[in-house]
Structure formats: C-alpha cells, structure tokens
Ligand SMILES: C[C@H](O)[C@H](O)[C@@H](O)C(=O)CO
C-alpha cells in the first residue's frame with residue numbers, strides 16, 4: 001500500500017515538474033550517480049585505532065558521550081555498513097591515517113604504509129565502497145600547535161614524512177579501486193595568542209607542501225583544507241583560507257571547502273563559482289556550524305541548499321567531490337550518519353530539480369519579478385515525493401521508516417557496547 005502511495009505521489013510530482021521544464025527521472029539518475037564520501041570518524045568521535053585511550057587534540061572536539069561508539073575496526077565497519085544500508089546509492093568512505101590496522105603494534109605516523117590499509121582496501125572492495133584518505137596531524141605527542149609549519153626541523157620533517165607516506169597509501173588505494181583516491185591535507189597549525197611570526201610559519205608550510213607534493217602520482221588526487229581557527233588556537237591559523245586559495249591556484253590543487261570553516265555569516269556557496277574558474281576541482285566537507293565549527297549533523301537548510309544550487313547551476317558536479325565532516329557524539333552515531341547523508345542528498349536533489357533554463361531566460365530578459373516568483377514557488381514544489389521515490393527505487397527505507405530500524409540496531413548492538 002505504502003509503495004503505491006509513493007509511486008502515486010511521484011507521478012504527480014513528475015507532472016508538476018514537467019510543467020516547469022524539469023525532468024525528474026534525469027535528476028534521480030544524477031543523484032544515483034553522485035557518491036558521498038562518508039567520514040569514518042563519525043562512528044567513533046575521531047578516536048582512531050592507534051591509541052584508543054588518547055585525547056583528541058589539534059583544535060577539534062567531539063562533544064557528548066552517547067553510548068555505543070565504535071571501539072575497534074570491526075565495530076566501525078559494522079556501523080558504517082549499517083548506516084550505508086539507509087542511504088541510497090553507491091558511496092565512498094573517507095579514512096584518516098589514524099584508522100589503520102596496526103595489529104597491536106606501535107606504528108608511528110612516520111612509519112605508516114599501504115599494508116596497514118590493505119584490510120580496508122579489501123573490505124571496501126567487498127562492500128562496494130571506494131576509499132578517500134586523510135593525513136592525521138592531530139592527537140599525537142608531536143602534534144603541539146605546529147606540525148608542517150614547525151620551525152623545529154625534526155618535528156617538521158616528521159610530519160612531512162607522514163604526509164608523504166599518506167600520499168603513497170592513497171596511490172595504492174586509488175590503484176586498488178581503479179578510481180582516484182582523494183587525499184585531504186588538513187593541519188591544525190596555529191597559535192592561541194598573538195604571534196609575530198605569521199609570515200615565517202606560512203613560508204614553512206608552503207615549503208613543506210612543496211616537498212610533500214613533489215612526487216607525482218596517477219591514482220590519487222590532493223586536496224588542501226583551510227580553517228578559520230581551532231580550539232586553543234584562536235588567534236592565528238597558518239593554513240587560512242587565503243593561504244590555501246593562493247596555494248591551490250598556484251599549484252592547481254583541489255581546494256576543500258569545509259562549510260564549518262568560515263566566518264559564520266560568510267557564504268560558502270558563493271565561493272563555488274569563483275573557485276571553479278581557478279582550481280581544477282573542489283572537495284566539500286559538508287557540515288553544520290552552530291556559532292563556530294561545531295560539526296553538528298548536516299540538515300536541510302539554506303546554507304546547504306545554496307551550496308548545491310551553485311554547484312548544479314555551474315554544471316560542476318563532475319568537478320566537485322562531496323564529503324561529509326561532522327562528529328556529533330551526543331546522539332546515536334549511525335543516526336547521525338543517516339540524517340546528515342540523506343539531508344545532503346535532499347539538498348542536491350532539490351538543486352537538480354531547479355527550473356534553471358526558465359530562471360535564466362527570465363534573468364536574461366530582465367524579468368526579475370518572474371525570476372523571484374519562480375524561485376519562491378520552487379521552494380514548495382514536491383521534491384520530497386521525488387526523494388521518497390528515489391529511496392524506494394534504491395531499496396532503502398522511505399521517510400521516517402529508518403528511525404525504528406536504527407533504534408533496533410541500538411537495542412541489539414550499540415547498547416551492548418560497554
Ligand atoms: C577529522 C577531519 O580531518 C577534520 O574534521 C578536518 O577535516 C576539519 O574539518 C578540522 O576542523
């Protein structure tokens with residue numbers, strides 16, 4: 001019965017959209033072909049497997065202590081697969097270097113090798129995931145407040161070696177999956193209080209990156225992520241947006257836009273069309289900042305909708321990689337994955353259903369009331385019925401049906417974790 005209703009609602013929606021020149025079947029196909037890169041760190045509050053009892057450092061913080069966090073690789077894999085079962089489409093998994101399989105051995109960051117991720121590559125293959133990767137500069141005795149920009153050569157070299165090795169690991173992942181692995185470099189480097197050495201640290205970071213990126217690879221792509229500030233590093237960030245924008249344009253690197261890494265009133269959506277003119281591709285870290293980079297679970301809101309509308313209007317889905325980046329430890333973590341992923345897909349779908357040719361025609365003819373009216377009417381078009389149909393077609397729960405399934409997983413599995 002429910003299926004019939006979903007199909008019926010979709011047929012009505014399809015007609016409504018066709019009347020304004022939008023092909024809903026085409027939008028669904030595009031959505032099906034757009035992977036999300038799920039961040040592995042939502043499942044365990046960014047703890048990783050090197051030192052499960054260690055502190056999360058480097059200016060980031062997961063707040064909350066909801067029971068059931070993944071305590072080891074098996075649990076994390078199980079949770080990610082559970083989350084994926086509620087998200088239509090084929091997706092990627094974004095791993096941090098601290099999530100390797102180290103077999104109980106002490107493997108320092110400057111010793112990580114592809115073999116520590118062989119199990120992940122195998123698992124990804126078996127479970128239809130492609131992998132992305134990140135170097136990990138935080139939560140380590142040498143993290144301090146400066147890593148790649150550290151004036152102490154031995155510390156700087158340690159992190160350069162780590163990041164080089166992460167690129168080599170990414171290359172192997174890319175080869176194994178026959179699709180480039182996207183490797184993100186985010187470092188926390190900064191200063192709690194005023195510094196008189198801003199230029200020096202940025203020069204050092206530029207030199208470190210040049211050394212790291214000197215080797216060319218065919219099966220991985222580099223991206224670089226800026227941030228406004230870290231906790232405890234509030235006064236200065238070496239890898240600011242200006243820094244990475246300049247570096248990315250000069251060196252033709254993918255620039256990562258984390259939606260939580262800007263001044264709260266700044267529009268990340270507005271950056272898309274400028275960046276696309278000057279850098280080859282973009283990586284997104286879709287998040288939801290509340291007053292600061294608080295990494296709340298992504299929801300359908302104006303910021304996220306605007307972001308995807310700008311990407312679709314620029315016809316740039318083939319140049320934008322969509323990753324998620326939030327870590328909410330205060331609610332069911334599988335639920336967090338699912339709500340955020342589905343919200344991201346809904347925003348993308350809404351953007352794909354925009355009557356762009358008609359809006360452009362109005363704008364070209366200076367029919368500005370008509371443009372405004374259509375943009376307003378678009379907000380209440382039945383895009384939800386299209387998303388429901390997309391979920392049903394792809395065999396995942398429609399609407400709120402996943403809530404009780406996640407509750408069941410919590411009762412059967414998560415609640416049994418100490
Ligand atoms: C764990 C990630 O590397 C981290 O979230 C980074 O991408 C970031 O956004 C730091 O604020």
Ligand SMILES: [Mn+2]
Pocket residue numbers: 186225258285325
């Ligand atoms: Mn991020």
